[in-house]
Amino acid sequence: MRIQHLLFLLLALGLLLLLGMEPTARSADVPAAPAVTSGSADTPKPEIAVGAHADGHGGESTYQKEIRPFLAKHCFACHANGKKKGDLSFDKFMDDMSVFNDRKVWDDVQQMVQSHEMPPDKRPKPDPAEVEAVLKSIHGLFDRFDQTAKPNVGRVTIRRLNRTEYNNTIRDLVGVDFKPADDFPADDVGYGFDNIGDVLSITPLLLEKYLNAAEQILDQAIVVMDPPKPTRSQIGAIRANAASTAFEMGGTISFEEGDYIIRCRVFADQVGDEPAKAMIRAAGKELKEFAVKATTQPRADTIEAKVRMKAGTSRVGVTLTNPFSLPDPTSKPATQPATQPATRPANGFNRGFGGGRGFVAPVNDGRTRILHLQGIEVEGPFDPPPPQLPEVHKRLMAHTDGLAPRDAAREIVTRFATRAFRRPVRPEEVEPCLRMYDVAERQGSTTRIPPPVSCL
Numbered sequence: 001m002r003i004q005h006l007l008f009l010l011l012a013l014g015l016l017l018l019l020g021m022e023p024t025a026r027s028a029d030v031p032a033a034p035a036v037t038s039g040s041a042d043t044p045k046p047e048i049a050v051g052a053h054a055d056g057h058g059g060e061s062t063y064q065k066e067i068r069p070f071l072a073k074h075c076f077a078c079h080a081n082g083k084k085k086g087d088l089s090f091d092k093f094m095d096d097m098s099v100f101n102d103r104k105v106w107d108d109v110q111q112m113v114q115s116h117e118m119p120p121d122k123r124p125k126p127d128p129a130e131v132e133a134v135l136k137s138i139h140g141l142f143d144r145f146d147q148t149a150k151p152n153v154g155r156v157t158i159r160r161l162n163r164t165e166y167n168n169t170i171r172d173l174v175g176v177d178f179k180p181a182d183d184f185p186a187d188d189v190g191y192g193f194d195n196i197g198d199v200l201s202i203t204p205l206l207l208e209k210y211l212n213a214a215e216q217i218l219d220q221a222i223v224v225m226d227p228p229k230p231t232r233s234q235i236g237a238i239r240a241n242a243a244s245t246a247f248e249m250g251g252t253i254s255f256e257e258g259d260y261i262i263r264c265r266v267f268a269d270q271v272g273d274e275p276a277k278a279m280i281r282a283a284g285k286e287l288k289e290f291a292v293k294a295t296t297q298p299r300a301d302t303i304e305a306k307v308r309m310k311a312g313t314s315r316v317g318v319t320l321t322n323p324f325s326l327p328d329p330t331s332k333p334a335t336q337p338a339t340q341p342a343t344r345p346a347n348g349f350n351r352g353f354g355g356g357r358g359f360v361a362p363v364n365d366g367r368t369r370i371l372h373l374q375g376i377e378v379e380g381p382f383d384p385p386p387p388q389l390p391e392v393h394k395r396l397m398a399h400t401d402g403l404a405p406r407d408a409a410r411e412i413v414t415r416f417a418t419r420a421f422r423r424p425v426r427p428e429e430v431e432p433c434l435r436m437y438d439v440a441e442r443q444g445s446t447t448r449i450p451p452p453v454s455c456l
Contacts, residue, residue: 061096066137074119074126100145110138159197162187173420175392176220180213221392227384228256235316235376242372243320244362248281249373250317255309258381263304264318265374267294269364272324276371279321280305283314289321292371300374316378320371328367409437
């Protein structure tokens, strides 16, 4: 499985979080409410089939059969046939649906009849049995409609997280101690609060900040690195390229941890019974000794040694391990005591390092064995160690051992989305993220996920 693919997946999930969508705000089994197109915005009307009767059967409606006779006997004298006393007329009510669509009026009617305020005192009062029957009919009509109606719950606000909620969610969900929302624009405030869904808006600038924050969060939580590829490098700053003593010729170079092959091109001015011997050194350690047989630059020998290096800058070089000089027949005997060293040798170096202060370049006088260095090449690293992954990365990318790459991606996304949504996720919710995985797979990402680890 490839880390780059999972970055796409986590970015998709992160966008849901970043945009403030809260899947728990609405149950997956409840359909979205239709828009309110008529009536009061505060009391949206339910959807009921036109022409349906309260009793569920054809024929005369409950209003015509049980309620209208009471009204005709006790109320129509003041509230029907064109009369509208108290701004109330029953002329518009013809069936059960018309009654239900004006529920507030009928709530007032029930209250006035039940409290005996209507009919007025100058009109004959209905029998208690009549009052009880009509109230029961009105209650029953509304009860039956309420049981069969599909109510319009109105508009559902998809709210986003404010800055504090966003920082806390990222900390709990991803596990990084990072506050990306500190760079977001200030949250809108309504009624003294900054977490009201209808007030919190998403501007183009905030959306851009969300995308930048997603990248920063993933950069901190997930380690994405390609293993270093072996390269060949030449050490260019070799100030001393010849030595007649055990002086290390070479230079410094930077290493990544891994195995390296060090190659040196050398030849020698041969003096004495044995060939010159060269020792390859790295980071102060002797690696391998070679007998140098070449005597001219065009036919220089290439000697090489393999070594495992730690990350950092180290010195690489070569030394002559068997310096030798024939006596100078013209020189005078030494007058200094044997215990007192010469202040400066004729060939080699006095003090200094790498051809620095005090270095004396040897001269080919035919009597001194001299090792010449033409160049040093370093190739590597080979077999670098696996990257050190933080615990956050291990938790997010953990999956069951032995799974196919796509199945492992499904497990990772499902676990992450379950925590992000704070509820179990359905397979059809995970699939769009896996399609992003498929896109990344076709693009041929090369960075692979580390061995599976246990999820905390």
